[in-house]
Amino acid sequence: MSEFDQDPGAEEGVRVTDKRRIDPETGQVREPVAGVAPEPSPEPSAEDAQVAELTADLQRVTAEYANYRKRVDRDRQSVNDLAAAAVVSELLPILDDLGRAREHGEYEGALKSVGDQLEATTTKLGLEAFGAEGDPFDPTIHEAMTHSEGEGLEAPQVSMVFRIGYLFRGRVLRPARVGVEG
16 A cells, blocks of 8 residues: 555555635635644745846836837838828829819819829828918918908908818828918
């Protein structure tokens, strides 16, 4: 008979004491046994201190890497936005020419087809035109070319548009050149 086959009530052999606070069968918290003092917790050893230090180092390196990835993603998006803005800004003179053709009644046929496609594509990319007569004047997006006094106006407003302005993805790509009244 081996020591594992002995009767648990026997004096000799292996004695097993279950010190788990949670009963594995019921899942309930066990009450401490009366008369049995809990073992004092051992003082932290040098190994514990080293484990804690390495864990802190690992957490710091993980956080640095996460911040690095966020910064790289943000920089990559910024470079993409700048590249797209550069391409779209090169198309602005063409859009101006299409606008002049529309004003003079020459915006028809094949020119209209190509122009509509170009305007739809630039709009889909995030280009927005602004600067119309009657808009309130905003010096952050309008460039005032002329100023005249207007009667009965509470705030300055755009009275003439010399050149349309454009926003690209929420940023001013080109300010509108306008005449201001007020």
